[in-house]
Amino acid sequence: MxxxxxxxxxxxxxxxxxxxxxxxxxxxxxxxxxxxxxxxxxxxxxxxxxxxxCRIASGHHAGKPLGQLFSEAPAELMGSKGHPGSPxxxxxxxxxxxxxxxxxxxxxxxxxxxxxxxxxxxxxxxxxxxxxxxxxxxxxxxxxxxxxxxxxxxxxxxxxxxxxxxxxxxxxxxxxxxxxxxxxxxxxxxxxxxxxxxxxxxxxxxxxxxxxxxxxxxxxxxxxxxxAAQVLSDRTILIDVEYFRIERIAIEGSRSSSDLRYDGEPPRGLSYLFAAEGSARLVSDAFGPIEIPARNIVLIPAASPEFTVENSGGLDLIRIVPRWPEATA
Known part of the structure; x- marks a missing residue:
């Protein structure tokens, strides 16, 4: 760890x-x-x-196998809580x-x-x-x-x-x-x-x-x-168990990356965004825009700069957060 x-x-x-x-x-x-x-x-x-x-398809590590990056940079990907390898x-x-x-x-x-x-x-x-x-x-x-x-x-x-x-x-x-x-x-x-x-x-x-x-x-x-889905004011929790939490995030126009995190979630940790339908764009002063086509996934490293998610049209955005049981954390 x-x-x-x-x-x-x-x-x-x-x-x-x-x-x-x-x-x-x-x-x-x-x-x-x-x-x-x-x-x-x-x-x-x-x-x-x-x-x-799976190969990384954009950014500084493009072309590299995902498993290799998890081996090389576990802290940058997962933060202070986690175990070696993709969870x-x-x-x-x-x-x-x-x-x-x-x-x-x-x-x-x-x-x-x-x-x-x-x-x-x-x-x-x-x-x-x-x-x-x-x-x-x-x-x-x-x-x-x-x-x-x-x-x-x-x-x-x-x-x-x-x-x-x-x-x-x-x-x-x-x-x-x-x-x-x-x-x-x-x-x-x-x-x-x-x-x-x-x-x-x-x-x-x-x-x-x-x-x-x-x-x-x-x-x-x-x-x-x-x-049963749990509908909150800013998201819908689809499931929350010891290994993963999965949410639907409504994006009306745009939403900041800090606003994607739920109450009690550590400020720095690994997450994923999956465009189940429609498409999205990530924009930031720290990196170039990233287009997320329908049925594609983007990994958000713990070391990522802040960004904004924009709804490019018809977006159904699923957010996945790994969790580690306390017994193995």
Whole structure:
């Protein structure tokens, strides 16, 4: 953990991150109109925004892999509170087919198997067809014996809760929650930075299953579910848990960077701005203007100079702030 406050520097002005298009067998071959991208040999299922392999797309560090900059300048990016490495992975999920039924470990189980952290996540629904739903958690009264039997005889889905989703819904997926993303919705996922997934059932696809670890990770009851938005005078809190806080920020004309911070938030820390719809511009006396197109993300380092956010038209701005549980802070 770093111990000193970062020095404000235009070298650590906000910067855009180039999306990384990740192939998945359950994805799409054409991401238009969301992105002007078509697939090659394999369909695209995920668009990563904060992966270590993602390239910085603007500013002093343009061209550098994001993970490299986190290694080189943790204090400048994260401030005095935080741990080495990117704390959150953010992506958009494009599911043309059902994903596997899966579960993620919590921190304790991840540490047991030599992983740095577990995987708690959430999904913000960018778009949804009528009747769209996700599988989230086990139905009340389901036993572990039934889960194991359902894996082996192909009836596991019968034991899962189907949760309807519509545009604007926020869904919390606590570690230990058995879940599956189904077709019909486009989801913006924020998660602890971990790619540890235990597949329980994969609809006959020829991919590895992790049955014993998935059963070990499974919790019969978790905190998962749809989260009611908390509407405040200056923002809407979509979710606020131990690993991340996510807000919708209304920008009528323009808004200063200091005004983006919520009451009680440290004055210097890492945050991200995601243009879910429309576009934005960041302007400052300390650095040149930064355009944020729709479905793009900008990282705000702890060492960033102050700036102003301008609504360039139709902006739906999502602000993501990493949080560290007190036990590991």
């Amino acid at each position: 770093t111990s000193s406050e970062p020095v404000i520097s235009p070298d650590f002005a906000p910067f855009l991150i180039q999306p990384h298009f990740d192939p998945r067998i359950w994805g799409y071959r054409d991401l238009r109109p969301w992105f002007d991208v078509t697939a090659g040999d394999e369909p695209i299922g995920e668009v990563w925004f904060t992966g270590d392999q 959150l992975l953010m992506k958009i999920i494009f599911a043309k087919e059902k994903l596997s039924v899966q579960v993620h470990p919590d921190d304790a189980m991840a540490h047991k198997y030599g992983e740095p952290r577990g995987k708690t996540e959430c999904w913000y629904t960018l778009a949804a067809d009528p009747g769209a739903a996700v599988a989230l958690g086990l139905k009340p009264g389901v036993s572990m014996d039934e889960v194991r039997a359902g894996i082996h005889n192909g009836t596991l889905e019968d034991f899962l809760n189907a949760v309807p989703v519509a545009k604007g819904d926020m869904v919390f997926v606590d570690a230990g929650t058995v879940h599956a993303i189904w077709p019909g919705a486009i989801l913006f996922e924020t998660q602890q930075y971990s790619d540890t997934t235990y597949r329980m059932y994969d609809y006959g696809r020829p991919r590895e299953l992790h049955i014993e670890k998935s059963l070990e990770a499974t919790k019969l009851a978790t905190r998962s579910g749809k989260i």
